[in-house]
Amino acid sequence: MAVARPRGPIVSLSPALLPSGSTPLSGRTVHLEKLESKHASDLFHLVGGSHPAHASLWDYMGDGPYSEPGAFDTNIAARSASRDPFFFAVIDRRRSLPSFGQAIGYLSLMRITPDHLTVEIGNVMFSSALQRTTGATEAIYLLARHAFHDLNYRRVEWKCDSLNEPSRRAALRLGFRYEGTFRQHMVVKGRSRDTAWFSLLRDEWDAGVRPAMEQWLHEANFHVDGGQKETLQDLRAQRSWGP
Numbered sequence: 001m002a003v004a005r006p007r008g009p010i011v012s013l014s015p016a017l018l019p020s021g022s023t024p025l026s027g028r029t030v031h032l033e034k035l036e037s038k039h040a041s042d043l044f045h046l047v048g049g050s051h052p053a054h055a056s057l058w059d060y061m062g063d064g065p066y067s068e069p070g071a072f073d074t075n076i077a078a079r080s081a082s083r084d085p086f087f088f089a090v091i092d093r094r095r096s097l098p099s100f101g102q103a104i105g106y107l108s109l110m111r112i113t114p115d116h117l118t119v120e121i122g123n124v125m126f127s128s129a130l131q132r133t134t135g136a137t138e139a140i141y142l143l144a145r146h147a148f149h150d151l152n153y154r155r156v157e158w159k160c161d162s163l164n165e166p167s168r169r170a171a172l173r174l175g176f177r178y179e180g181t182f183r184q185h186m187v188v189k190g191r192s193r194d195t196a197w198f199s200l201l202r203d204e205w206d207a208g209v210r211p212a213m214e215q216w217l218h219e220a221n222f223h224v225d226g227g228q229k230e231t232l233q234d235l236r237a238q239r240s241w242g243p
Contacts, residue, residue: 016114017151019086025142028217029094030104030135032142035087039103040069040076043089046104046127048072057125060164062188085110085123090130090139097129104129105136107143111157119147120157124167134217137232140174141213144205154202162194171198173232175209212236 021034047054048066058064066072079087085108092099105126112119121143130136147153158176160167172178176198185195200209212235215221221229 011117013117013154014152016117016119016153018083018112018114019109019146019151021086021088024091025088025146027093027135027138027142028219029092029133030130030138030142031091031093032088032107032139032146033091034080035076035089035106036080037073037077039089039106040073042103043076043106043125043127044069044072046129047125053128057127060161060167061123061125079106079108079123084112086112087123088143090126090135092129092135094135099129105139107139109143109147114153116155117153118155118157119151119153120159121147122159134222134226137174137213138217140170141210141217144200145210148202148205148210156200156205158198158200159195160198161188162196164196168196168198171196174200175204175212175236176200177204208236208239212239 025032044066047057047064048069050067055065058066063075066075079085087106087108089103090105090107092102092104094100106123107121107125108123110120110122121140126136126139130139144156147156156176158167158171158174160171162168162181168178177200179197179199182195182197184192186193212232215235216228216230216232223229
């Protein structure tokens with residue numbers, strides 16, 4: 001007599017959708033819109049050229065750095081035409097800053113796999129105008145919310161070079177869980193790369209990550225000088241979930 005072997009539970013979820021970028025994703029400090037060639041000029045001034053600080057932004061990226069605007073424009077045009085990865089420009093909504101209304105970074109949904117309800121947030125290029133700001137967290141929040149609620153994915157992944165400590169810290173701070181490191185996973189710009197894998201599931205998002213992020217992002221959580229009153233990790237811990 002055959003013995004039934006254990007198998008995973010039946011998945012009864014609506015199909016996941018492909019991103020279209022038809023509607024901007026609006027937040028308090030930034031909004032996301034489909035990356036287009038028109039964003040190239042704003043971005044080049046913040047991440048391109050010969051400035052050493054700009055060059056270092058590309059250390060863990062698969063391309064760049066870009067010293068000439070022509071090559072950068074070509075790159076942005078190619079990215080704007082790509083369907084996977086699907087790129088979003090991060091537009092500054094802070095009226096008090098000179099960068100108001102300008103593109104200050106970009107990121108993408110990639111490895112888009114509707115059949116398995118999984119997608120990855122990657123190609124994160126945040127300029128100094130966006131790094132370590134409320135907008136950096138809000139950009140990830142907006143894209144994760146879009147993936148889970150608008151496009152109906154159940155798993156969002158985050159992967160980075162295992163040596164990229166800022167990206168690893170960001171993943172954990174945002175509520176992603178470390179799943180392991182794929183050794184000698186890639187060769188990037190002629191260098192061997194071990195890849196650290198993180199994930200966030202829809203149940204985890206709904207149970208603790210999303211409400212904690214929304215509470216952290218609310219203007220009531222910030223002092224007049226912009227300093228946070230409670231950390232994102234503390235708010236998530238209050239909900240008894242997550243690292």
